[in-house]
Amino acid sequence: xxxxxxKPQPVGxxxxxxxxxxxxxxxxxxxxxxTIEPGExxxxxxxxxxxxxxxxxxxxxxxxxxxxxxxxGDFVMTDTTSKLNLxxxxxxxxxxxxxxxxxxxxxxxxNIAFSLRLRQTPAPEIKRRVADILELVGLGQFGSRYPxxxxxxxxxxxxxxxxxxxxxxxxxxxxxxxxxxxxxREQARVWLRGIQQRIGITTVYVTHDxxxxxxMSDKIAVMxxxxxxxxxxxxxxYENPATRFVAEFIGATSFLPGTLLGRxxxxxxxYVSELGELRVRADRGPQNxxxxxxxxxxxxxxxxxERVEVVRDGAPHENTFDVRVSQSAYEGSRWLxxxxxxxxxxxxxxxxxxxxxxxxxxxxxxxxxxxxxxx
Amino acid sequence: xxxxxxxxxxxxxxxxxxxxxDQLVQWGIAIVVVGLVxxxxxxxxxxxFLSQPxxxxxxxLTLSNYPRVLTNPAIWRVIGNTVILMVGSTLxxxxxxxxxxxxxxRTDVPGRRMFAWLITIPYYVSALILAFxxxxxxxxxxxxxVWVRNxxxxxxxxxxxxxxxxVSALYFMPFTYLYCSSSLHLADxxxxxxxxxxxxxxxxxxxxxxxxxxxxxxxxxxxxxLVSGIELLSIPLVLGAQSRxxxxxxxxYRTAVISGTTDYGTLAVVAILVVGFVTVLVWLQNYFIQQExxxxxxxxxxxxxxxxxxxxxxxxxxxxxGLFVLLVILIPLAGIVLRAFxxxxxxxxxxxxxxxxxxxSQAFEFQTYRLAIVNSLIVATVGGLAATIFMALxxxxxYRSAFPFRAVVKYLALYPRAFPxxxxxxxxxxxxxxxxxxGWLRNTLWILVIAYTMRYLPLGFSAISPSILQxxxxxDRAARVGGASWRDTIRHILFPLLRPVLISTYxxxxxxxLKEYSVALFxxxxxxxxxxxxxxxxxxQGETGAVAALAVVQMIIIGVVMGLSxxxxxxxxxx
Numbered sequence: 043x044x045x046x047x048x049k050p051q052p053v054g055x056x057x058x059x060x061x062x063x064x065x066x067x068x069x070x071x072x073x074x075x076x077t078i079e080p081g082e083x084x085x086x087x088x089x090x091x092x093x094x095x096x097x098x099x100x101x102x103x104x105x106x107x108x109x110x111x112x113x114x115g116d117f118v119m120t121d122t123t124s125k126l127n128l129x130x131x132x133x134x135x136x137x138x139x140x141x142x143x144x145x146x147x148x149x150x151x152x153n154i155a156f157s158l159r160l161r162q163t164p165a166p167e168i169k170r171r172v173a174d175i176l177e178l179v180g181l182g183q184f185g186s187r188y189p190x191x192x193x194x195x196x197x198x199x200x201x202x203x204x205x206x207x208x209x210x211x212x213x214x215x216x217x218x219x220x221x222x223x224x225x226x227r228e229q230a231r232v233w234l235r236g237i238q239q240r241i242g243i244t245t246v247y248v249t250h251d252x253x254x255x256x257x258m259s260d261k262i263a264v265m266x267x268x269x270x271x272x273x274x275x276x277x278x279x280y281e282n283p284a285t286r287f288v289a290e291f292i293g294a295t296s297f298l299p300g301t302l303l304g305r306x307x308x309x310x311x312x313y314v315s316e317l318g319e320l321r322v323r324a325d326r327g328p329q330n331x332x333x334x335x336x337x338x339x340x341x342x343x344x345x346x347x348e349r350v351e352v353v354r355d356g357a358p359h360e361n362t363f364d365v366r367v368s369q370s371a372y373e374g375s376r377w378l379x380x381x382x383x384x385x386x387x388x389x390x391x392x393x394x395x396x397x398x399x400x401x402x403x404x405x406x407x408x409x410x411x412x413x414x415x416x417x
Numbered sequence: 418x419x420x421x422x423x424x425x426x427x428x429x430x431x432x433x434x435x436x437x438x439d440q441l442v443q444w445g446i447a448i449v450v451v452g453l454v455x456x457x458x459x460x461x462x463x464x465x466f467l468s469q470p471x472x473x474x475x476x477x478l479t480l481s482n483y484p485r486v487l488t489n490p491a492i493w494r495v496i497g498n499t500v501i502l503m504v505g506s507t508l509x510x511x512x513x514x515x516x517x518x519x520x521x522x523r524t525d526v527p528g529r530r531m532f533a534w535l536i537t538i539p540y541y542v543s544a545l546i547l548a549f550x551x552x553x554x555x556x557x558x559x560x561x562x563v564w565v566r567n568x569x570x571x572x573x574x575x576x577x578x579x580x581x582x583x584v585s586a587l588y589f590m591p592f593t594y595l596y597c598s599s600s601l602h603l604a605d606x607x608x609x610x611x612x613x614x615x616x617x618x619x620x621x622x623x624x625x626x627x628x629x630x631x632x633x634x635x636x637x638x639x640x641x642x643l644v645s646g647i648e649l650l651s652i653p654l655v656l657g658a659q660s661r662x663x664x665x666x667x668x669x670y671r672t673a674v675i676s677g678t679t680d681y682g683t684l685a686v687v688a689i690l691v692v693g694f695v696t697v698l699v700w701l702q703n704y705f706i707q708q709e710x711x712x713x714x715x716x717x718x719x720x721x722x723x724x725x726x727x728x729x730x731x732x733x734x735x736x737x738x739g740l741f742v743l744l745v746i747l748i749p750l751a752g753i754v755l756r757a758f759x760x761x762x763x764x765x766x767x768x769x770x771x772x773x774x775x776x777x778s779q780a781f782e783f784q785t786y787r788l789a790i791v792n793s794l795i796v797a798t799v800g801g802l803a804a805t806i807f808m809a810l811x812x813x814x815x816y817r818s819a820f821p822f823r824a825v826v827k828y829l830a831l832y833p834r835a836f837p838x839x840x841x842x843x844x845x846x847x848x849x850x851x852x853x854x855x856g857w858l859r860n861t862l863w864i865l866v867i868a869y870t871m872r873y874l875p876l877g878f879s880a881i882s883p884s885i886l887q888x889x890x891x892x893d894r895a896a897r898v899g900g901a902s903w904r905d906t907i908r909h910i911l912f913p914l915l916r917p918v919l920i921s922t923y924x925x926x927x928x929x930x931l932k933e934y935s936v937a938l939f940x941x942x943x944x945x946x947x948x949x950x951x952x953x954x955x956x957x958q959g960e961t962g963a964v965a966a967l968a969v970v971q972m973i974i975i976g977v978v979m980g981l982s983x984x985x986x987x988x989x990x991x992x
Contacts, residue, residue, distance in 0.1 A: 102898050130897035131905075137898040143891035147913045156909065157899035208900065 052080040052244050053115030053211055060110035062096055070096040072268035083238050083245040085255035088265035094248045098214055102137055103130035114211040136205030137214040142197045144189035151185040154204045175203045195226045206241060213245040231257055252292045264288050285328045286413040294347040296388045302339040312343055316383045317363045327411035342413050349409035350390035353402040361405045367396060439903040443820045446810050453871045454829050457844025460851055465685035472850045482682035499664040501578055503646030506585035511639050514593025522601045524725045527735045535742045540591035541975060543932035545651035545949055546968045550749035551584050552655055553756055560752055564764035576660045585652050587745050593638040600634035619725045637705040644698045648837035650935040665691050669839045670938055688840045696835040757965035776966035789951035790970060792862055793931055800866035801926040808877030809919055813907055816885050817893060834875040841872045842939030860942040868936045873929055877922050884918035924982045928975050
C-alpha cells in the first residue's frame with residue numbers, strides 16, 4: 043500500500059482570544075476563540091471583510107495577531123503572552139491559495155516536490171511520494187507539465203497535492219474553489235471533501251459561499267465584523283441561527299415584523315399586520331430575540347423561502363393566508379415568487395409556475411422562528 | 418489501515434537556522450543601502466559647515482560658507498548660465514520630441530517606423546559622444562562649418578550657450594519622444610472616436626483630445642529633462658571649454674578636479690544648491706507620475722487609433738523629417754565614424770584618400786587606451802551584474818519582506834535621484850579623503866562600481882520594482898507556508914520569476930555603466946581610467962582621431978549588447 047494510506051495521527055487546532063487590528067481602531071479579528079477537533083473540516087464563513095481570511099493568515103503565520111494563542115495540538119505556533127510567533131515556514135502547515143499560487147516556472151512535479159526538497163528528503167523518496175500524491179489527486183500523467191498547461195480544476199488539484207505532500211499538521215484552504223466554473227466547482231466540492239476525509243487531516247476552509255460551507259464542513263464558524271457569531275454543525279447553523287445576521291447570511295430568509303401576543307411553553311403567538319396571527323417556535327433562533335417576553339413587544343418572524351407551502355384547498359388552517367404574488371422568476375429547478383407587502387417582502391418557492399397571482403400559503407409553525415429587529 | 422504516530426512532527430525537521438539567517442541578510446542589505454547613500458552625501462553636508470577642507474586639522478564649524486557663496490557674482494553667473502541652458506534645451510527638446518511623437522504615432526507620414534527608430538539614436542549614444550560628434554562636424558573647425566565658411570557663407574558659433582542648448586536639446590529629445598509616444602499608444606482611441614462621432618474633424622480631435630490626453634507624459638518628461646539639464650556635464654564641458662562658459666556641473670568639475678582648489682566650503686555649498694534644486698524637481702516629477710496614473714487608461718484595446726491624414730503635406734513632412742534626421746543625427750554620427758577611420762578630416766581633402774586603421778590600432782595598442790576599454794568592460798559586466806543583484810535585493814527587501822524598516826530602504830534607494838553625477842563624484846572623492854581606512858579604494862575600479870551603483874540605484878530599483886509588484890504575493894506565501902525561509906523564497910521563487918526583468922536591468926546597467934564618465938572624472942586615477950574619462954582627456958589634448966576611435970568602440974559595444982538583448986526570450990510571468 044502506498045504511503046498516503048498510513049495516516050498520521052491528526053491534531054486539532056485551538057485558537058484563543060485572537061485579536062488583530064489594521065491601523066487605527068478597526069479590528070479585523072475581534073477576540074475570536076475556536077477549537078477544531080482532530081480530523082475535522084471547519085469552514086470560516088462570512089461576507090468579505092468579516093475577518094475570515096485574516097484569521098486564516100494568522101494561523102498560517104502570514105499575519106501577526108496583536109494578541110492570542112494559536113496551537114495545533116500541543117504545538118504552539120502563536121502565543122503573544124510569551125512573544126512567540128513562529129514564521130510560516132516553521133509551522134509545518136499546508137495551504138491552498140485562492141489563485142492556487144502554483145509557481146509558473148516549475149513543473150507540476152517541481153511544485154509539489156519543493157517543500158520536500160527544502161526538508162532535504164532523499165531524491166528517491168521525493169519521486170515516490172510525488173507520484174503517489176499525483177495518483178491520489180488523479181493527475182498521474184501530468185507531472186512534467188507546467189501550470190499554465192493545466193485547466194483551472196487541474197491546477198487546483200496540484201495546489202492541494204502540493205499543500206499535503208509534507209503531511210502537514212493542518213490544511214488551510216483559502217477559497218480554493220472560487221476561481222472555478224460553477225459546474226466544476228460542484229464536482230470539486232465533493233472531490234475535495236473526499237480527499238480531506240481520506241487523508242484525515244484537520245482542515246480550515248475559508249469561504250464566502252454558504253452552499254460550499256454547508257456541503258463540505260463538519261462545522262461552520264460564521265464570522266461577522268471580526269467576531270465569531272456562531273460555531274456549530276451545518277444543520278444547526280441552518281436550522282437554528284444564533285443571530286439575525288446568520289439567518290440573513292445563510293439561506294434565503296424572509297423577515298416579517300410583528301407584535302408579540304403571548305407565549306406558551308415553546309410556542310409564541312405573533313400578530314403580523316397584512317397577514318394575521320401566527321404561531322411561532324419560541325425555542326429556536328437567536329437567544330437575544332427571546333430576552334423580553336412582554337406582551338406587545340416588537341418581534342420579527344423569520345422563515346426560509348423553501349419552507350413556505352402553497353395550499354391547494356380552501357379550508358382555513360393555522361398560519362394560512364391569502365397573498366398576492368407581485369413578481370415571479372423562473373430559476374430552472376423551481377420558481378421563485380415575491381410577495382410585496384407594506385411590512386416587508388416574503389419570498390417563496392414552488393416547483394410549478396403559479397396559475398394565478400393569488401396564492402394561499404401556509405407558514406408551518408415549526409419552520410418559523412423569532413429574530414431581533416437588529417443584532 | 419495503519420495509524421502511525423507523527424514521526425518527528427514536520428516543523429521540527431526544518432532547518433532551524435533560518436530565523437537568524439533571514440534577519441542577517443535583511444539587515445545586511447539595509448545597512449549597505451544606508452552606507453551607500455550616506456558615504457558620499459555626509460562629507461558634502463559636513464564640509465559646507467567647515468572653515469577648512471575636511472581632511473585638514475584645525476577646522477571649525479561655520480555658517481559663513483553659505484552667505485559667501487550666495488553673494489559671489491561669479492557663482493550667480495554660473496547659475497544664470499545653468500538656468501538658461503536647462504530651460505532652453507528643455508523647451509527646444511520637448512517641442513521637437515512632442516512634434517515627433519504626434520507625427521510618428523498619429524499621422525500617416527511616410528517612413529514612420531524608420532524615423533521612430535532613427536530619432537532615438539541620441540538616446541543610445543552617450544551625451545559625451547554626441548558632443549564630440551557635433552564639435553567635429555559643427556564646431557568652429559568642424560567639417561561642415563569649414564565647408565560652409567569656404568562657400569563664403571556666415572557660420573554659427575557652436576561653442577556658445579546657444580550651441581550647448583541645441584546639442585543638449587537633441588540629447589533630451591528622445592526622452593520626450595519616447596514618453597509621449599508611449600503615452601499616445603496607451604491613450605484609449607475610443608476617446609478620440611467619441612470626439613469624431615461628436616463631429617470634431619481629425620485635426621481638431623488631435624488638438625483638443627489627443628494632445629491634452631498626453632499632458633501628464635509631457636509634464637513628466639519636461640521635468641525629467643530639466644533634471645538632466647542640471648546634471649549634464651559632457652556637453653557644456655566639451656562645447657564650453659574654449660569659450661569658458663561654465664554651468665554648475667562644469668564649475669564643480671573644473672574647480673574640484675582641474676584647478677585643485679582648497680576652497681572646499683564653496684564647492685560644498687554649490688553642490689548642496691544643486692541637490693536642493695534637483696530635489697524640488699524630483700518632487701514635482703513624482704507629483705506628475707501620480708497625475709499620469711489618473712489620466713492614462715491602460716488596458717487591452719482592440720481598436721486602433723485612426724491616423725490623421727496629412728494629405729498633400731505627407732511627403733513634404735517626410736522630407737522635412739528626413740533632413741532633420743540627416744543634419745542633426747546622421748551627419749554628426751557619420752562624421753565621427755569617418756574620423757575614426759581617417760588620419761585627418763577636412764572638406765578640402767577627399768576623406769577616402771585618407772582611410773586608415775591607425776586610430777584603432779592606437780586604441781588597442783596604447784596601454785592607456787586599451788586599459789580604459791578593458792576597465793569600462795569590467796565595470797559594466799562585473800559591476801553591472803553585482804549592481805543588478807544588489808538592486809534586486811533592495812527592491813525585494815522593500816516590497817517583499819516583513820523587514821521593519823522596509824519603507825526607509827525604499828526611500829533611501831530612490832533618494833540618489835536628487836544627486837547629479839558630479840555631486841556624487843565629489844562626495845565619494847571627499848569621503849575617501851576623510852576616511853583613511855577606505856582610502857585604498859581610491860585607485861581601484863571598486864570605487865567606480867560602488868559609486869555607479871549608488872548613482873543608479875534609483876534607476877535599477879524602479880526598473881525592477883514594477884515586475885515584483887506584478888508577481889502575486891500568494892506565490893511567495895505559498896513557498897513560506899511550504900517551509901521556505903525568506904532567502905529560499907527569493908532564490909527558488911522570486912529570482913527565477915524575475916529573470917526577464919533582471920536580464921533587462923542588467924543590460925540597462927551595463928550600457929549605463931559603460932557610458933558613465935561624470936562620476937569617474939572625480940574618482941579615476943592612473944590605471945583606473947575608463948573610456949569616458951580617457952575620451953575627455955585625449956580630446957583636451959586635441960587627439961580627435963583617438964577620441965573618435967574610442968567613441969566608435971563604445972558605440973559598437975553598446976550596439977552589440979542591445980542587439981543581443983533582443984535575442985533574450987521574454988518569459989511570461991503569468992498564465
